[in-house]
Amino acid sequence: MSIYEAIKATIKEAMKARDQKTLDFARVVKAELDRKGDGKPLPDAEAVKVLRALREIALEQGNAFEVAFLDRFLPKEMSEEEIEAWIRENIDFSQFKTPLAAIGAVTKALGPRAPGEKVRRVIERLTR
Numbered sequence: 526m527s528i529y530e531a532i533k534a535t536i537k538e539a540m541k542a543r544d545q546k547t548l549d550f551a552r553v554v555k556a557e558l559d560r561k562g563d564g565k566p567l568p569d570a571e572a573v574k575v576l577r578a579l580r581e582i583a584l585e586q587g588n589a590f591e592v593a594f595l596d597r598f599l600p601k602e603m604s605e606e607e608i609e610a611w612i613r614e615n616i617d618f619s620q621f622k623t624p625l626a627a628i629g630a631v632t633k634a635l636g637p638r639a640p641g642e643k644v645r646r647v648i649e650r651l652t653r
Contacts, residue, residue, distance in 0.1 A: 528572040528598050529558055550594055554579060573599060573637040603638045608647045611635065624652040 526534070532555050539548035554576070558567050561575050576595050583591035603611075612631060621627050631644045 527566065528569050528576070529555075529562075529566040531598055532558065546590065547594065550591055554595070569600075570637055600636075600638050602640060602643070603635065605643060605647050608635070608639050608644060609651065611639075612644075612647060612651065618652065624648055 532551055536548060536551045536555060539545075539551055557575055557579065558572055561567055561571065567575065576599050580592055580595040580599065583595065608631070611634075612627075615634070616627050616631060618624050618627060621630075625645065625648060627648055628641055628644050631648070632639055632641050635644075
């Protein structure tokens, strides 16, 4: 089930449970996903970007409910150790002009579970 479909399912569940707080915020999230996707369901990679942006706003405002809600739909990020192990198995740095040029290949392969900043730190540590 995609993130978009999961949000829609959450809206239905909240309506049945008469959970107004969850319903209201789920609708806000869905509206933002709809806005970014021009009315079409966003692919998960794009939806993750939207949810992360909403999560940052919720953190700045100190809204624990919204942060917890968004965390339910965000994929669990890989640890730096997991990223390092994947890089050691799958990346040949000699294929790139500079080691940092591998960031794009790693983030594309691992998707939203490996944010670029974390990948950059791992590659810098590996190539020292």
